[in-house]
Amino acid sequence: MALLITDKCINCDMCEPECPNGAISMGSEIFKIEPDLCTECKGHYDKPxxxxxxxxxxxxxxxxDNVETEDQLLEKFVVIQGMA
Known part of the structure; x- marks a missing residue:
């Protein structure tokens, strides 16, 4: 499953530089996560x-709205990293 930043976001900018896939960016009002790039850090770290x-x-x-299995997240990781 991809992750989602809720409207509780205070735009502290702590998350964006930590994302190894570049899935987090500033939206119109708060940060957002691009589901096609989010692997919940599978392949990189033990937890997001x-x-x-x-x-x-x-x-x-x-x-x-973006439910994926751990295997699907790992497959996405391989594609994003250009290992496929």
Whole structure:
């Protein structure tokens, strides 16, 4: 599953530089996550770094509109990294 930044976001800019896939960018009002690039850090880290550095509890959640299995996330990681 890709992750989603909720409207609790305070635009602290902690998450964007931590994303190894470049999936996080500034939206019109708050940061956003590009689902096609989000692998929940599978292939890079044990858990999503954006969630780890976010100072707001439950600001970055699982995106219910982009449900993927761990295998699908790892496949996406391989494609993004150009290993396919």
């Amino acid at each position: 770094t954006c969630q780890s550095v976010c100072p707001i509890s439950k600001c970055i959640i699982t995106d219910p």
